[in-house]
Amino acid sequence: MKVFARVFKRLLMPATGLAAAALLCAPAGKSRTLVVHEWGTFTSVQGADGVLLDWRPLQTSVLPKFVYDWTKPGLNRQASAYLLFGKGGVVARQRMETPVLYFYSEEKQTVDVSVKFPQGLITEWYPQAREIGPSTVRPPSFLASLDSLAHKCGAKPNFSFASVLPNQNVPDSRVHWKDVTVLPERQNPGLQGTLARDASGSHYFSARATDSDYVELPSLGTSNQPAEHEKFLFYRGVGNFTTPLKVTMNADGRLTLANTGTEPLASLIELTLDHGAGNFICVDQLRPGENQALPTTGSQPMAAEGLSRQIGDAMAQALVKAGLYPREARAMVETWKDSWFAEDGLRVLYVLPRAWTDRTLPLALEPAPRELVRVMVGRSEILPPALEEHLAGAVAKAAQGDAAAKEEVAAEVKRLGRFGPAAIDLAARISDQRVAQTGLARETR
Structure with missing residues (x-):
């Protein structure tokens, strides 16, 4: 009994002490x-009919090796079965990319931060979070013996020492950073040298180019590792839901933007790029239920450098209008300019409504800030009808053994990058439908 009491005291007192302090x-x-x-x-990514396509969020921007994910979640966590195959095995409609949370304070203070993602899964995060889910935590093996001893000594049947450990199972999709210390940048200039770095060349580091204060997260491991410092909290994920913008395109190359949501969409930019040159059209606002037709051709294509500069300035202005500080807006543009403004294709960028963001990613902050700004940009990648037709024909020929068609399909997949597999899947469905329709027509003759 004395042994049990000593063990119980050692395990329970730190937990109760922390709870009391909290x-x-x-x-x-x-x-x-x-x-x-x-x-x-x-x-x-979507077809010309506006229907969102399932796709694998592969070949995303490289992240630094120090960022946590489900291959290295830490703290003895086990991913849910859906995540065990990694992002490469996950098929989804949406890729949530690089949300970052910046903090500004005139004094040192501690904040609890929790983000839920009910229609998706968080796949990467940094610094280390107290809770990330859905996940399970495998308790130390010796706790089974302690539980047995506790039950013999009169503990309730449903009691387990695992319930008092700091790391617990997380049943839902969320990330929780507990005890985030906000350290004013001006008062802590030496912290710049403590930020993690690697040689990946990742655009992740562009997000640091702001006036935000530092955040400090204590080590959550058992090996006395140093605290982690950063200029923001970072997370990323995948999801299955529709965004409020529907984009359709007819055979003559005209786009129709439709707001299917209940709030206005702001600062829409239609961008067409072909071999680095292209043009763009800006739309200030799209009211709920409103449709607007836009051409995709007509003006003289601009060279890549000038196009990137002009559209980058337009996007930065839109982000400031939505509430970001100028340096935050520029950091976002620098982070995504290679993906938004340099990849060949047809896309629409737009600012999502704040109410939509709050529903999709419920955010809890304790204490509540005196000001909270959340700006999410939607990117709709469109596969034009001409591309669908071209790929459907090439896929049909490749299926019949045409070597040249196989090479053509492979080249298109490479050109389309991470959207290539979704385009080929769509083309294959179109090709199969035509084969089925041809067979039916022959049967009815």
């Missing part, structure tokens, strides 16, 4: 100095 020191109400700004993107 109750005594917990921030309440709203912070008078805290400001939080967030930006991020949602990417989808």
